[in-house]
Amino acid sequence: MITQQEFIMIHELKKQGYSIRAIARITGKDRKTISRHLKNDQLAVIKRTNNKQSKLADFEGFIIERVAQSKARIPSIVILKEIRELGYTGKLRILQDFLKREYDKRLKDDPVVRFETAPGYQAQVDWTTVRNGKSPIHAFVMTMGYSRTSFVIFTNNMAEDTLIKCHDQAFNYFGGVPQTILYDNMKTVVDVRDAYGEGKHKFNSQFHNYAKDTGFVIKLCQPYRAKTKGKVERFNQYLKSNFYRPLVSKLNCGGIIEITIELLNSYINAWLNEANNRIHGTTNKRPVDLLQEELSALNQYVVKVLPQQLPLAKSTLNIELLPKVALVPIQQPSLNNYDRLVV
Structure with missing residues (x-):
């Protein structure tokens, strides 16, 4: 050579x-x-081929069938135990590589499709963490599926009681309760998926009782399909990049001002007012106008919290928001790019 x-x-x-x-x-x-x-004008390239059969080859058909049987990902260690009983002698890593290729293939064959919901039928809820560490800051976000109107409030925890209080604030903001709310598999909402059969989940008892008393039905995304609630997921991305980071950068210049949940909540309403009053790129209407169409379809909300506890909407029939507490002047980024992120 x-x-x-x-x-x-x-x-x-x-x-x-x-x-x-x-x-x-x-x-x-x-x-x-x-x-x-x-004698040759060019160097001949010798192609080497590996004809050695993988130890997993005889079990690939079984694995593909097992993967197809379950909507959720099956842990590799579970499949390893099953094929060991069938005679597999290879390593776990070989199996993991094969499973990754199979699941990646499934994702390509299962594209995310945007779907629209009727007025008042669905809202989507998610937590997003904007700061980790000893003093974390989380944002509770609820987005109405029809109008794309969004509500945000910042907290220092994601406990069950906090989750319920955040819902109360959101319902007070929107002026009613949607018929269904879509969640991922957060522990404060669901204890065990499919506990009583497919689609029959064991919900967190306190939150389930709250949902029944308040008048909405809990819906869950399929495992590993958080994009089903893509409207709120994309809003989370925009919230971080166009509200939280620019605000922190401006206020924390020189490290003088401490970023707290109270400070963030004092600024969020003005930003939401702009976001909810823009012309949305998908609907070509203002979310606040579409929300007016949803009001008649929303279930009545019995006020359990006082609007004065946190700056919210002036009334359930008027979505004009209270002015921000202008602690420090700040120029927020334009919302021109918002419609490329929120669907």
Whole structure:
């Protein structure tokens, strides 16, 4: 075997008048090797193929069938135990690589499709963490599926009692309760998926009772399909990039002002007012106008918290928000890019 550089050198030395013996002496190659390569204009590339069969090959059909049987991802260690009983002697890593390719293939074959809901039928809820560490800050976000109107409030925890209080604030903000609310598999909402059969979940008892008393039905995303609630997910991204980070950068210049949940909540309403009053790129209408169409379809909300506890809407029939507490002047980024993120 010779390299491309050696091949070029052999031909160059030959052009310069060196004999095969001299070229062999200079390059350290056998004379027969030199002679053979001088007969060719290009270096022949030898393709090596690995014909060795993977230890997993005999079990791939079984694994593919097992993966297709379950909507959720099956832990690799579970499948490893099953195929070990069938005679597999290979390593876990081989199985994990194969499973990754199979699940990636399933995601490509299962594209995310945007779906629209009737007025008042659905809202989507999510937590997003804007700061980790010893003093974390989380944002509770609820987005109405029809109008895309969104509500945000910042907290220092995601406990069950806090989750319920955040819902109360959101319902007070929107002026009613949607018929259904879509969640991912947060522990404060669901204890065990499919506990009583497919689609029959064991919900957190306190939150389930709250949902029944308040008048909405809990809906869950499929496992590993959080994009089902893509409207609120995309709003989370925008909230961080166009509200939280610019605000923190401005207020925390020089490290003088401490960023707290109270401070963030004092600014969020003005920003929401702008977001909910823009022309939305998908609906071509203002979310606040579409929310007026939803009001008649919302279930009545019995006020359990006072609007004065946190700055919210002035009334359930008027979504004009209270002015922000202008602690420090700040120029917020434009919302022109919002419609590319929120669907």
